[in-house]
Amino acid sequence: xxxxxxxxxxxxxxxxxxxxxxxxxxxxxxxxxxxxxxxxxxxxxxxxxxxxxxxxxxxxxxxxxxxxxxxxxxxxxxxxxxxxxxxxxxxxxxxxxxxxxxxxxxxxxxxxxxxxxxxxxxxxxxxxxxxxxxxxxxxxxxxxxxxxxxxxxxxxxxxxxxxxxxxxxxxxxxxxxxxxxxxxxxxxxxxxxxxxxxxxxxxxxxxxxxxxxxxxxxxxxxxxxxxxxxxxxxxxxxxxxxxxxxxxxxxxxxxxxxxxxxxxxxxxxxxxxxxxxxxxxxxxxxxxxxxxxxxxxxxxxxxxxxxxxxxxxxxxxxxxxxxxxxxxxxxxxxxxxxxxx
Amino acid sequence: xxxxxxxxxxxxxxxxxxxxxxxxxxxxxxxxxxxxxxxxxxxxxxxxxxxxxxxxxxxxxxxxxxxxxxxxxxxxxxxxxxxxxxxxxxxxxxxxxxxxxxxxxxxxxxxxxxxxxxxxxxxxxxxxxxxxxxxxxxxxxxxxxxxxxxxxxxxxxxxxxxxxxxxxxxxxxxxxxxxxxxxxxxxxxxxxxxxxxxxxxxxxxxxxxxxxxxxxxxxxxxxxxxxxxxxxxxxxxxxxxxxxxxxxxxxxxxxxxxxxxxxxxxxxxxxxxxxxxxxxxxxxxxxxxxxxxxxxxxxxxxxxxxxxxxxxxxxxxxxxxxxxxxxxxxxxxxxxxxxxxxxxxxxxxxxxxxxxxxxxxxxxxxxxxxxxxxxxxxxxxxxxxxxxxxxxxxxxxxxxxxxxxxxxxxxxxxxxxxxxxxxxxxxxxxxxxxxxxxxxxxxxxxxxxxxxxxxxxxxxxxxxxxxxxxxxxxxxxxxxxxxxxxxxxxxxxxxxxxxxxxxxxxxxxxxxxxxxxxxxxxxxxxxxxxxxxxxxxxxxxxxxxxxxxxxxxxxxxxxxxxxxxxxxxxxxxxxxxxxxxxxxxxxxxxxxxxxxxxxxxxxxxx
Ligand SMILES: Cc1cc2nc3c(=O)[nH]c(=O)nc-3n(C[C@H](O)[C@H](O)[C@H](O)COP(=O)(O)OP(=O)(O)OC[C@H]3O[C@@H](n4cnc5c(N)ncnc54)[C@H](O)[C@@H]3O)c2cc1C
Ligand code: SF4
Ligand code: SF4
Ligand code: SF4
Numbered sequence: 001x002x003x004x005x006x007x008x009x010x011x012x013x014x015x016x017x018x019x020x021x022x023x024x025x026x027x028x029x030x031x032x033x034x035x036x037x038x039x040x041x042x043x044x045x046x047x048x049x050x051x052x053x054x055x056x057x058x059x060x061x062x063x064x065x066x067x068x069x070x071x072x073x074x075x076x077x078x079x080x081x082x083x084x085x086x087x088x089x090x091x092x093x094x095x096x097x098x099x100x101x102x103x104x105x106x107x108x109x110x111x112x113x114x115x116x117x118x119x120x121x122x123x124x125x126x127x128x129x130x131x132x133x134x135x136x137x138x139x140x141x142x143x144x145x146x147x148x149x150x151x152x153x154x155x156x157x158x159x160x161x162x163x164x165x166x167x168x169x170x171x172x173x174x175x176x177x178x179x180x181x182x183x184x185x186x187x188x189x190x191x192x193x194x195x196x197x198x199x200x201x202x203x204x205x206x207x208x209x210x211x212x213x214x215x216x217x218x219x220x221x222x223x224x225x226x227x228x229x230x231x232x233x234x235x236x237x238x239x240x241x242x243x244x245x246x247x248x249x250x251x252x253x254x255x256x257x258x259x260x261x262x263x264x265x266x267x268x269x270x271x272x273x274x275x276x277x278x279x280x281x282x283x284x285x286x287x288x289x290x291x292x293x294x295x296x297x298x299x300x301x302x303x304x305x306x307x308x309x310x311x312x313x314x315x316x317x318x319x320x321x322x323x324x325x326x327x328x329x330x331x332x333x334x335x336x337x338x339x340x341x
Numbered sequence: 342x343x344x345x346x347x348x349x350x351x352x353x354x355x356x357x358x359x360x361x362x363x364x365x366x367x368x369x370x371x372x373x374x375x376x377x378x379x380x381x382x383x384x385x386x387x388x389x390x391x392x393x394x395x396x397x398x399x400x401x402x403x404x405x406x407x408x409x410x411x412x413x414x415x416x417x418x419x420x421x422x423x424x425x426x427x428x429x430x431x432x433x434x435x436x437x438x439x440x441x442x443x444x445x446x447x448x449x450x451x452x453x454x455x456x457x458x459x460x461x462x463x464x465x466x467x468x469x470x471x472x473x474x475x476x477x478x479x480x481x482x483x484x485x486x487x488x489x490x491x492x493x494x495x496x497x498x499x500x501x502x503x504x505x506x507x508x509x510x511x512x513x514x515x516x517x518x519x520x521x522x523x524x525x526x527x528x529x530x531x532x533x534x535x536x537x538x539x540x541x542x543x544x545x546x547x548x549x550x551x552x553x554x555x556x557x558x559x560x561x562x563x564x565x566x567x568x569x570x571x572x573x574x575x576x577x578x579x580x581x582x583x584x585x586x587x588x589x590x591x592x593x594x595x596x597x598x599x600x601x602x603x604x605x606x607x608x609x610x611x612x613x614x615x616x617x618x619x620x621x622x623x624x625x626x627x628x629x630x631x632x633x634x635x636x637x638x639x640x641x642x643x644x645x646x647x648x649x650x651x652x653x654x655x656x657x658x659x660x661x662x663x664x665x666x667x668x669x670x671x672x673x674x675x676x677x678x679x680x681x682x683x684x685x686x687x688x689x690x691x692x693x694x695x696x697x698x699x700x701x702x703x704x705x706x707x708x709x710x711x712x713x714x715x716x717x718x719x720x721x722x723x724x725x726x727x728x729x730x731x732x733x734x735x736x737x738x739x740x741x742x743x744x745x746x747x748x749x750x751x752x753x754x755x756x757x758x759x760x761x762x763x764x765x766x767x768x769x770x771x772x773x774x775x776x777x778x779x780x781x782x783x784x785x786x787x788x789x790x791x792x793x794x795x796x797x798x799x800x801x802x803x804x805x806x807x808x809x810x811x812x813x814x815x816x817x818x819x820x821x822x823x824x825x826x827x828x829x830x831x832x833x834x835x836x837x838x839x840x841x842x843x844x845x846x847x848x849x850x851x852x853x854x855x856x857x858x859x860x861x862x863x864x865x866x867x868x869x870x871x872x873x874x875x876x877x878x879x880x881x882x883x884x885x886x887x888x889x890x891x892x893x894x895x896x897x898x899x900x901x902x903x904x905x906x907x908x909x910x911x912x913x914x915x916x917x918x919x920x921x922x923x924x925x926x927x928x929x930x931x932x933x934x935x936x937x938x939x940x941x942x943x944x945x946x947x
Contacts, residue, residue, distance in 0.1 A: 115911055118715040164876050165867075167883075167911050231714050251694065285877060 002336055005030065005089060005099035007077050007271075010038020011318060012310020013105035014060040015325035016332070017069065023333055026068040028097065030089075032076035036060065038107050042131055044138035046318055047174075047181040048208045056318060077106075077271070080280055082303060101305040101332060104281075104289060105325070108266040108311040111160025111168070119159065119262055120232035126240045127232060127260045129159075130178060137185045142259075146238055149190055150258035154242060155179045156229045157199040161265030170286050172265035173315045176203045179263045180216050187220040195222045196255070198229055198244055206317075227253065232260060266315040281306065288314045299328035307332055346456075346559065349449045352566040355573030356449075362577050363585050370589070373606035378598045385596035394595035398588050403427055407668035411620055418490065419618070421483030423584070429476045436469040452569070455527045455541075456562055459534035470538035477527075478540055480520050488517065506646060512579035515571040522565040529558050586613040587669060600675035602755060604683045611671045615641045621663035621673070626864055630881035632656065632874065637663045637673045644680065652873065654680055658882075659751060659870025661834035665860045674835075677870075678751065685753030692760045696741050697768055703735035706774045708765075710784040711744050712903035719780055719903055722925035723802065729928050730814055735772060743768075747787035751870050762791055769794055778805050780921055782832035782902045783869060789836065801832065803842040803901050803920050810848050815924065816931040817848045822896035824850040824923075827909070828862035829902030842901050842920055849927045853893045863889060865900075867908040887912040899923055 004020060006013045009031030020027050035041070037060075040053045064071055075095065081088040086098040113121035113129050120127040125145030128136075136142045144150045157179055161172040176199065183195050202224070204210045216222040227244045230252075234240055240260055246253045268287030281301050284290040289312050292300040299307050309328040310321040334340035374382065385391065400406045403424045409416025433451035438444060440463045450457060461470065505513065524541065531537030531545030532554045548554055576582060590610050598607055621637040622628060628636065640653040657677060664673040707727065713719050727734045743765055746758035769777060777794065779785040780802040788799050809815040826846050832838050839859045846852050857863055866882030890898055891914050900906050901920045910917045918926075 112913075115907075117717055117907065117910075120717065123717060123721075164879075165907070167876065167880050169876055231717070233717075 001026065002100040003086065003098060004028065004101045004103070004332070004336070005097060006103045006105060006309075007089070008038065008105035008107055008310075008312070009033075009036040009073075010105060010107045010310060010321075011040060011056065011060075012107065012312070012321050012325045013038070013103070014063065015322050016103050016105060016309050016329045017063060018060060019326065019329035020332065021063070021066055021068050024068075025333070025336060026070070028070040028072065028099070029063075030072045030075050030077055030091075030097075032074070034074055036064070036073075040318060042138075043134045045181070045185065047177050048206055048212060050181070050185075053318075078274070082280060082306075087305070101307070101335060103307045103309050103328060103332060104271075104301075104312050105309040106269045106271040106312045108288075108315065109269050111166070111265045111267050113159055113262045113264050115166055116159055116163075116262070118231040119156065119229060120234070120240070120260070121262055124232060124234045124238075124240060124260075126234070126238060126258060127262065129262050129264045130155075130175065130182060131264065133182050133186075133261045137182065137189070140189060142186060142189055144238070144258050148258075150193055152194045152196070152257045153186060153259045153261060154196045154198060154255070154257045155183055155261045155263060157197065157263050158228070159262040159264050160267070162200060168265060168267065168286065171203060171315075173203065173205065174317055175263040175265060177206065177209050177212065179261075180209075180212055180222075182261065183222045184212070184216055184220050187222065195220070196257075197222060197224050198227055199224060200228060201226070225253070266311065269312065272312060284314075286314070288312065299324060299331055305335060346562070348559065348563040348566045349453060350566070351563075351570030352449055352452065352573075353570075355570030359573040359576060366577070367589060370606040370610055374598070375601075375605065378593075378596075378607065381598055382593065382596045385592075390595045390597075394592045397591045397595065401591065401669070402584070402588050405668070407670075408618060408620070411666070411668060414486070415490075415618065415620075418483050418486040419616075421479045422487070425476055425480040425483060429473065429480065432469065432472055432476060436473065439463055439465055439469065453562060453566070455530040455536060459530065459536050461536055467538070470536075474538040474540040477520060477524060481524065484517055484520055506579075506642070508575060508578045509580050512572060512575035512581050515568045515575060516581070518568040519565070519572060522561065522568050526561040526565045529554050529561050533558070580615075580617045582613050583616040583669075586610055587616070590614040590669070590671075594670070600672040600679065602675075602679055602682055602750075604679045608676055608679055611676060612641050612644060614669050614671060616669060617642070618668060620666050620668060624662040624666035626660070626662065626866070626882045626885065627658070627874075627878060629885060630878040632878045635874075637667070637671075640677070641671075650680070651684075654684060655871075655873035657870060658830075658864055658866070658868035658874065658879075660830045660864035660868050662830075662861070662864060665834050678753070681751070681753030682755045683753075685755075688754055688757050690757070692757055695743050695761070695764060697743065697764055698737060698739070698741040700768065700771055701735045701737075702773050703733050704774060705732055705734045705776045705778060706737050706769060706772055707734050707778045707780075708737050708745070708784060708788075709742070710738070710779065710781040710903075711742065711748075712781045712783065712907075714738075714742060716903040716906055716919070719906070719919045719921050722919065722921040723778075723780055725925040725928060726806070726809075726815070726921065729932075730809060734778075735774070737768060737772075745781075745784040745787045746791060747783045748869050750787065750791065752872055758791070762787075766792055766794065769797065776800055776805075778802055780903070780919070782829045782836065782838075783904065786831045786835050801836070801838060801841075801901070803832075803845055804838065806845045806920065806924050807841040810845060816927060818927050818931050818934075819851075820849050820923070820927060820930060822850050823894070824852050824897050824899045825855065825890050825893060825895040825915075826852055826858070827865070827890070827898055827900040827905060828859055829900060829905045830862075830864050830868055832901055833862055834860055842899075845920055845924065846899050849923055850897075850899075853895055855890075855893070857889065865902075865905040865908040867904055869904070883908055883912060887914055890915060897923075 004025055005028045006017055007030050009029055013029060014036060017027050017029050037057050043053050046053055063069060076092045077089050078092050079090045086100050087102060089097045089099060110131055157176060160166055161168055179197055183197060187195055204213050225246060226248045227246045229242055229244045232240055232242050240257050242255050242257060244253050272283060272289050273287050282290045289308050291298045291308060291313050292302060299309060301308060307328045309325040405416050405419035405423060408419050433454060437446060437451045437454055440461060527537055527541045528544035529548055531541040532549040535542060537545060593607060617638050619638055625636045635653040635657040643650045643653055659674050659677055661674050667673060707723060709720050744761050746761040749758035774797060777797050777799050785801045810817060824846055826843055863886040864882060865886060866879045887909060895915060898909055898915045898917045899920055906917050906919050
């Protein structure tokens with residue numbers, strides 16, 4: 001029996017595990033944190049229809065009990081030795097695991113907003129990231145650092161994406177719609193609050209996204225300003241002043257706000273970035289793993305038996321992640337049955 | 342016996358053409374200088390600088406000492422060709438004078454002396470013969486090296502040499518041929534008359550035994566003369582124009598003529614002075630990053646050949662590493678900026694809408710600049726420092742900030758930049774301040790070079806901090822970590838400030854010494870000069886520089902430029918701090934310790 005190892009227990013890794021187990025293949029699932037689920041555990045409701053993330057995760061609650069699943073939590077893979085078959089994986093605490101086939105589902109990491117110093121994250125308490133906003137929404141409690149309900153909130157798009165100055169020129173795809181999702185959630189919780197979204201352009205790529213955007217304006221009275229934030233400063237009472245350029249009018253703009261939410265982009269995980277240095281698998285320009293091609297092999301690597309699933313190859317929504325994981329599971333099964341390589 | 346052949350004509354025509362061309366050229370250059378530069382140049386001849394210019398002409402034009410210092414083998418190659426040839430001409434004339442006891446002979450006589458004088462029997466003839474053979478040998482070794490360099494550049498420790506154009510090829514081929522042909526002609530002469538020395542006589546004996554000398558004797562002198570003539574005629578249109586131009590450049594430089602923001606004849610002279618030695622190629626970090634059309638040698642070549650320069654003009658970071666490396670001391674940064682201004686259409690956009698800050702009076706002004714506003718920790722640290730010092734400082738661009746103009750200037754937008762410069766100047770002059778402090782080296786350079794602020798001392802923050810430490814107004818305290826100092830391009834190479842930041846850092850930490858520092862410091866990759874450079878190339882430069890620092894395992898990388906800080910911080914391998922942040926930390930540490938000692942003494946007392 002061939003040994004299959006899946007790295008990463010986010011929804012991508014979970015979906016691949018579920019399908020392989022269902023087809024009767026025993027798998028080893030390795031997750032660096034102490035729990036399964038990955039990033040969406042932090043998010044309350046998911047676009048496009050506000051499904052609670054728990055509902056997605058529920059599909060996988062029975063997995064850990066499966067006798068064919070070997071689950072290694074708190075284990076971070078640092079290196080893979082591709083020089084001989086079976087391949088060998090090494091964890092950070094020195095465990096070596098051998099595998100005939102590996103599915104890399106190491107996901108993404110959030111852009112570190114402190115690198116955009118001028119936006120004030122880590123300097124002014126009123127500046128938070130979209131991930132922290134998700135937590136507040138989950139707790140149904142949105143407050144300013146001084147404990148009051150904010151009267152004005154500004155969402156800033158493209159923080160750490162489409163920005164040559166921070167070295168990320170790509171679009172993270174999901175933050176526009178996430179901003180609208182969060183803006184609506186916020187408005188539901190704080191009907192009195194004024195909400196602004198500062199965008200470069202809005203990337204409403206999903207079938208139902210545009211409607212959500214129109215709804216945000218019509219029903220929730222959310223205001224959209226086309227323009228990039230240039231800098232934030234703080235007043236003595238801890239409220240924030242933001243400077244931006246309104247690119248529709250072509251003039252600088254200044255605004256006071258109680259809270260600033262930075263829509264942080266999705267970056268390649270440390271795992272794939274390190275691969276660029278250790279020269280294992282090919283890495284694309286933006287640090288994500290590079291699939292064999294962009295059409296019919298988006299889950300395959302250049303190496304035999306090595307596959308990718310989910311956001312380890314680039315930004316994706318939950319639905320896209322699951323679909324990608326399913327396609328990868330199919331490729332892996334064909335490979336294990338000797339029908340494909 | 343003097344025969345009267347015709348073979349000297351190619352040489353004569355070439356020489357006359359070359360001299361006529363050069364004289365006209367120099368006159369045209371002179372006419373196109375500005376009125377003040379002309380006055381400077383006339384005055385220069387009355388000063389001692391003339392001697393310095395002569396010294397440099399010999400050291401760089403003939404001996405090529407600057408190249409020698411950078412690369413001995415390459416230096417020898419240039420030196421043997423230039424200085425060897427020079428000595429050959431001088432000794433040749435002395436030889437003829439010694440022979441004829443007169444100065445009355447045609448100037449080409451010395452060049453073909455072995456032809457005209459088959460039987461040198463004057464006193465010292467043997468010595469002269471030996472010296473002439475020896476010099477020729479030296480030059481031939483230089484030619485041999487030049488040929489090897491074209492084929493195997495690695496021997497010279499160089500990663501790459503320059504690409505050639507057709508005219509350069511003609512000039513190069515004739516130059517390479519001149520000396521072997523001279524050797525051939527002189528050896529054939531020696532074959533007949535035995536009028537050579539150790540090298541030519543020996544070769545001559547070989548020829549007489551193996552070749553029909555009479556058949557090729559005249560031909561060999563013709564060829565030698567032709568190679569000289571070709572070379573002189575091709576010279577003005579080839580890279581070798583740098584030989585005479587460099588001398589002109591050295592004299593103008595010593596006359597105190599400065600590069601301007603517009604493309605003038607001084608810029609043109611500098612452009613022609615480039616010897617295409619290729620040393621700038623190795624200095625450029627962009628080469629490693631896969632960009633190979635912006636480097637100075639190519640850029641200068643493109644403008645000389647009137648080729649499209651857009652890419653090489655706007656794709657360079659203007660980091661100044663090549664300028665620092667250039668043995669000819671060409672002001673490469675200024676040439677690029679001047680040409681950018683010439684190449685740019687003025688913006689149709691006006692900066693009239695910018696609002697000035699509320700005028701204030703103060704002894705010291707702090708101007709943070711756009712870049713520092715994008716790295717607010719530096720701004721806060723500066724405020725912390727000013728508070729600690731208790732000085733009356735006007736934070737001029739705290740709310741309403743007007744850019745210093747440097748980014749527009751680097752993009753070639755002279756007029757728009759001037760609008761901003763005007764507004765800032767008015768504000769500064771009306772404040773009554775004596776000192777202007779800047780925390781961004783790009784602003785600092787702009788204020789020093791593009792502003793006229795009489796009576797105001799313009800200080801970079803690191804210089805000011807150093808003064809405060811020296812005066813005992815800021816504490817010295819060891820924060821207990823290992824640091825590396827990164828010289829920002831605009832501060833180090835751009836403004837020649839290397840030591841003061843180091844003193845400040847040494848007051849607070851253990852600084853690791855690097856090999857690539859000061860004038861040879863690496864660029865962070867994000868200089869404002871790079872208008873048209875792919876992000877991948879910039880990232881590569883940053884990555885390589887950071888990898889270099891990471892090898893020394895410092896606890897922090899200290900820099901003195903908001904842009905460097907932002908760029909390096911992205912890499913995340915080493916924490917990055919501005920020198921102001923380091924100082925502010927030291928102040929906090931000091932204040933805490935003071936409080937502790939006060940508390941402890943109170944405890945003991947009670
Ligand atoms: C603010 C925000 C809001 C979002 N909201 C929505 C939404 O409303 N709807 C929607 O469809 N999508 C949303 N997304 C996108 C969604 O988060 C992703 O589509 C999804 O999380 C991708 O899952 P994944 O399994 O590919 O990656 P991840 O969730 O990142 O999982 C990767 C897992 O691999 C583990 N791992 C990484 N490296 C190693 C290693 N070396 N060894 C072992 N384990 C490792 C990690 O710990 C992690 O558990 C949002 C994204 C953001 C940033
Ligand atoms: S999805 Fe929207 S916010 Fe996110 S990077 Fe793209 S354009 Fe910017
Ligand atoms: S610019 Fe300077 S370093 Fe570069 S080739 Fe010319 S002379 Fe040499
Ligand atoms: S200024 Fe810097 S980037 Fe530009 S050519 Fe010279 S070394 Fe290269």
